[in-house]
Amino acid sequence: MIDLQGDKRWIYALLAIAIAASVYSHSMVWKEFYYPTFGNTNLHVAFAQHMIAHGEYPIQNDYSYGGGIPTLYVPGYRILLAGTAFAVGSMDFAVRLLVMLFAVMLPIGFFLFARELFGDFAGLAAAFFASLPAELLIYTIRPLPQGLGLALLPFAFYAIAADKRKTALILTFVIAMVHQETIAFLAAGAFAFTFLQVLADFGRTRKIALPQGAAWTALLCWALALIAYVGWHFIATGNADVFGIAQFQNHEGNSVEFNLFLDKNGMVLTIGSLLGLVALAANNITNPKEKELLLIALALSASRSSKTIWWACACSWTGS
């Protein structure tokens, strides 16, 4: 029998297989004569090329739609891409290499987070399940800031769950500088977790008090995410009207209905998520544990999103 509790080598061997599965599913990024272009991939290439050519970040002159406007996008991914392209000497190779980086990071991050919540078996299941949601694959198989943000997200939630405050804050800031929508999801999840924890504590003690432990770390991450998000918007545009951009004005995104949910997450994660939520509710609904609250908070945050990608993330954790 495999002793997953004693001999940890089996765990790492299975994790290695999960990583190999993720690399396999992302390997199609090498097949075309040109890297994927859907999702503005070349806009980020432009900024990376500009940094390599001129040694500066053109914050006041975006390359989009004829240029001449400030760039709103945070620079983290572009700096990483510029550095990678500079190091390997080829932009084409660099963008595809970053997709491979996402492929390796995803199962490791999902493993760490789910293991922190519910132990080794859950960690391994989450690592394998990371390869199943179509939506997660679609967003991480292209060389985009979303891919890096999504690959970093489980590491940040792991740090919050484990109450590793310094790491959680560093990862929050890094994600805030990589992709705005990803940090919005992290902030929503972190705030919901803190709120639920305060509510649960109130239910137990009948007193309202500042959260402790992981919930306090989550609240700090929420605050940092908010400051970084609005701060960058202000630096780039000179105003703090984050909802004034065309993306919000034109209501980008779709509502997530059950068929779309099933299509983008697959059978295993959909059923797993439902069973996971039932188990969470049945186990400790009147006296929930901190880590259960974090998972519920993420599921609730995803359910308010118009994009299936957040559902896919939440499903992978809840399902496992």
Added chain:
Amino acid sequence: MRFGQLASIASVLVIFAAVAYYANQDLESALNQAKPWMNPIVSKNEVAALDWVKANTAERTIFASDIFGGELLMSVLREGTEGGDWAIVPNVVQRMHDMQYDFYEAKSSKQAWGIALKYNAEYAWVPDRALFPGFAWKGVDYTVFEDARYFEKVFDNGHRIYKVKK
């Protein structure tokens, strides 16, 4: 080994096999859904045309383009009238409308020329593939660019580049 133990091992194996079976199906579905996103859209001739662009135009030169053409041009530090982060662009829907219906689907060269000038384009990017200027996929109508009073062909390897006359 007792019957109870055998039954529990068998149950675990059945559940594991069922999960593995459906997980494999889900993985296949995910791969099939991801495949179309790997399509680079741009053509090989279009990518080859970037050498001419780099040799003959300055950085930040603006090309009248569709979204994918504009983004390809960005990769060599030129700009398209379309492509990139639409969230930050004022009147972006009007711009897409102009490029779709009054440039690539213009009724005359003069109409397309007017749009190119409106957006300060020095060249027109006319690929050998379907175009997507923001509203719909369309084939290329080369006759739009054939009136020599408004456009001059400066590159053709299947993909064409026209200079916009001043």
